[in-house]
Amino acid sequence: MRAPIVLLHGWACPASYWNPVAGVLREAGRQVLNLDLPGYGAPLEPDFEWTVENVAAMFALELSARSPVHWVGHSLGGSIAVTIAARYPRTTASLTLVGMVPVAPSAAAEEKLRRLFGGPGAPDEDAAEEMLAAWFRGGEEPLDEDRERFLAPFRLPPAVVRQSMEAGITGAAEDVPGLVTAPTLVVTGTRDGTRTPDAVKEFLLGHPDWQHELVTDAGHMVHWEHPKACAAAVLRHIRMAEGQMPPELGAARD
Template identity: 45%
Template sequence: MSDQQTAASEVVLLHGWACPTGYWAPLQFELHRHGFHTAAPPLPGYGPEAPLPAGFGWNVESIADVIARGAARRPAPVHWVGHSLGGSIAATIAARHPEVTASVTLLGMVPTAPSDATRERLSAMFLDGAISEESIQQCLRAWYGDPLPADDEMLRAPFDVRRTVLDASLLAALDGVAPDVPQKIGVPAQVIVGADDQTRPLSEVEGYMRSHPAMELTVVPDSGHMVHWSAPAACADRVRNLVAGG
């Protein structure tokens, strides 16, 4: 990359609901090999370094506004990469704040609300009373498959964030983006999903893509919901190609 291209090629990675920022490490390594600068901040409320103002309402639109205001201080528009809930936020930034957006890559999701069945299942597991160990393990295995990554502390830490944040961010994930967001994304955009993702059927993803032909779809074999964790090199190649316009 030229110096000018490098300066304009900062990739900001937005994590999903109840997901750790550490799960970006394999993708960050691959992106660094391609010459990108990266940042993987916690979403507001997900860590002491990302506090919430008193009375802040946690939803996709409000979080997108907060993150976009921060991005406005960067020297050039950002290449957003969002996983799951982070994809809803990245898509909303692209639609509402094109001035800070160079491209958007959505991982493990398309910017629509999940099915009613998914909403009911996750609400029962995580919104109705105390969160059980069984629910956490079931969720992690659906995301990562077996065996789970060795860093158990990393995997479990997001489930210990303040309960009001965890609940509100889950509701945000289940609500998805505002209906007008997909049509307002005017920058280069793509979707990358694992062929074995259990959270969103591939047929549903492909149906969405047929209605949005301007977006590119990559299906990564032998990968699930955490496609950036299991196939970081493939994801980094696709980000590089999108940035290069190829």
Template identity: 40%
Template sequence: MADSVVSLPFVNVLTPTVSAGETVPVALIHGWASGSVYWEPLAKKLLEAGRTVWIFDLPGYHPGEEVPPDFPWTLDSVAGSVAAAIEARSSGPVHLVGHSMGGSVSLTLAAARPELVATITLVGMAPVPQNQGFKKLLSSQLDQGFFDPETVAKLMNAWYGELSAADMARLSTGFDAPFPILSASAVAAMTGVEPSVPGRVHAPLLVIAGTDDRVRPMEQMRAFVAESQQRQLRAIPGAGHNVHWEQPEKCAAALTGFWETSWPSPA
């Protein structure tokens, strides 16, 4: 990974009232134009299951955070920053859970620093070519230098479906990040991981996908999982791109079942 890293001071560490006896923390990595708020329903279910949860804000996404102007916002540098934050908080590996672009960050980290990763879960994501309509829409906004309200609403609808006004206000705060952060992370999201990265990830890997995801079709998820016996797929009926927000109970059940059977790795 890149030598350029920044401190990630805004990590929400959540400890369960009653522990499940599992010492491996769960690290949740958000996607593009998103933030920690959309992890809250899943985090609640994981806490109820006795799991310690860390929710990361990626560089520049925490309100009021200032990122050094010379920091290159790439999957490589962000994965390095997350790795440094994990090392500062844990003496062992973590269960990485990355949504959408956060899955690309997680894959990059797992390929470069395998000792930090017990398992990896990709939510609403597989490292395959991006939807061309999505790329075209983002590119038009990058060219004009800002994200207009109509485009934000269109993207939010594709990601979440119908939302109440209150939820729309809460969940769209990722678009409040400074434009240089939004634009650089959009490029990272559109570019995706280097082709060699998935093959260099040897940790047990789970893909959780909503069957109604309008961003990542199930066919892409199945094809990626079929490439390795180390990969599993859990399809959540009726859920869309943000399956962890829409179906947190089923998502938590899929995660805990995966961890219980995959870590420590079967002899």
């Protein structure tokens, strides 16, 4: 049986934003698991410490019976996925990072997040709208009927929003990228302001074995804005990792 594909969503994002990509992957005959991060589905356990390392360990244990799997993570989910691939290599058939590479956010981005969402209370609607405007820089903001989908996670318990935000700011540990041995693909948009094309390119210079696909006219939500292109990149990468196609027909380098 072929390894399943596991999708991990980002901070303050709905797991359902993977649905368009998941649909394409399932049509290709793949088993897809679309997981909620802690607190985004079931309530947090009272003593749960929300860190990238803890969530990575939790998912690695939960998926151990299905291992190895193809991990696909967006943004914070990418930090978790790359940490799993590094710390628990036996769980990992391949790794795909969407809208991110594992580097720390800029000081300006960190300041903005703490200003908007670092307080003890629930964030207001204007703060959530500001984040959506930054994420959908490709000009494809969610349609009216989908806007509630993207606003809903900001209304989760403030502790969940704040703690997972801190995990997103911290990101993957510095040693993690160098420990990844699984085939790795990065999928980013040309208009992503959270991980700019220049920042992505600079990071990948130090990781020449990692593949990269750059999607034109996409922002941070590349998988929502261009789900067919994102899914096609994931499938090419997975098939290459499974030995079904030669590297020269796989993901393109920029």
